[in-house]
Amino acid sequence: MKLPRFLAVFLNWVEGEEVFPVPEQASGPFHSERIKKADPKKKPQTPGRKKDHSKLLSALYSALSVIVCLTVILTLLTTVSWLPRFGGDHNPVENEVYTRYVERELEEAGAVNTVAGMILDYRAFDTLGESNVLFIAVCSVIILLRADRKKDGSLNIPELESTPEEKPDDIIFRCAAMILMPVGLVFGIYVVLNGHLSAGGGFSGGAIIGASMILYVRAFGSEKLDKVFTFSTYKWITFAALITYTLLKTWSFYTGANGLESGIPLGKPGAILSAGLILPLNICVGLVVACTMYAFYSLFSKGGFGNGQ
């Protein structure tokens, strides 16, 4: 049987062959000779009964995994074959809840983007829980990964095998980051502020801002950002965003939450200052998500953020 070349190269790559630095004597069509040559060098190790035993066990293990995989997939496929047709407009999912959301959302919440109106107005309590999940995740990662401090104040990073923070001397990467980072940052802010008018919102925009910050730190080092974004900055930004969210939604729920007079003007649909509480709530969620993404990167790469405590 003859496979297409790219498929064979891909399969070799998955199997563990280095494809990209192509050697000069890549003689065989699919590098298969080199695999066979390399194999017997590794093999002669401790032959005997113990190895046979473990070999049998691992064969049993892979057979078991294939059987489990096929069983799970077949059971679920049988279930899928009894589900209603994909894309039909009278499926049980398409019920009166969705009709009500789409038809009344514009006059009740005022957001052009129905998804934003749904997750930040009708189901805002759910979104508050999600934002708290992010904060709790950062707390547990801090507990697990934060580097201790020695007595002289320097970071004591336990048994780190590579240097904690090193600026790459790659000119291509730096130039690309210099072009991409401001664009990404501005696009993230646009997505957050425009969340009630077009696709996006706090979650997407916050993730884009966080990714841009990570790109900046990776390319240019973290000295400048460390002066601004310390641990207490993170704490206060997240705390302020969550407490603002809670207070705003408390007011909204206190005044009746849905369709009743709350004193917050909805504005003209389509304008940037419209949709009542959705814009400030989007900003709060975006701040929490952006800080969370950067905090994850910073904790993973050097065990803490900021040069202060």
Place this chain on the structure above:
Amino acid sequence: MGSNLMTNYFEATAVICFGIGFTMLFLNKNLIKKVIGFNFMDSSIFLFLASNGYISGRISPIITNSSVSSENYINPIPAGLVLTGIVVSVSVTAFLLALTTRLYLRYHTLELDEMIRLSNAEET
């Protein structure tokens, strides 16, 4: 078998990826591979949910003109649920990776069998 397997191809793909991810999570010994399998399970469940909200021939629920009628737009509820789920899944991934890093710093291996053997050796 029911009759809708060939029309529900999005759901079928989702459950196949779910099965592969479940197997990786359940039967792979490398911890990084386990976390990646968990990610696959996340993504395929999101695909399953969002494909249930799709109605063929309709557009995404961003109300552009004044015709507010549910006849024109797809279901926004699964999209809203999945949107928050994607961001929570990255925090779960970060938590699992932090646990993996701690375990590696303790035992200097990523294989689960080796870890169990080392911790048993420490106890005795």
Place this chain on the structure above:
Amino acid sequence: MNLAVVFLLTFLIVCAASVALTKDPLKAILIQMGFSTIMAAIWLILESPDLAITEAAVGAGVTGILFFVTLRRIGLIGGKAGKKK
């Protein structure tokens, strides 16, 4: 059934299967980022642009970076292993 949709969905299954078969964690992460990128395209086909933006930023960007930083921290890529080559 659209041909492009079938191609993308097949790519998802191929990605998942090749991650299950590969031994190298670095390659597994690279394939997983490809999986997320394809998933972002599928969200666009399913008329959910919100999900597409989020998945492209989170799934293909931040998750992959977290995996890379973890591998770097425990010394499997970069650092000593990279300098040896």
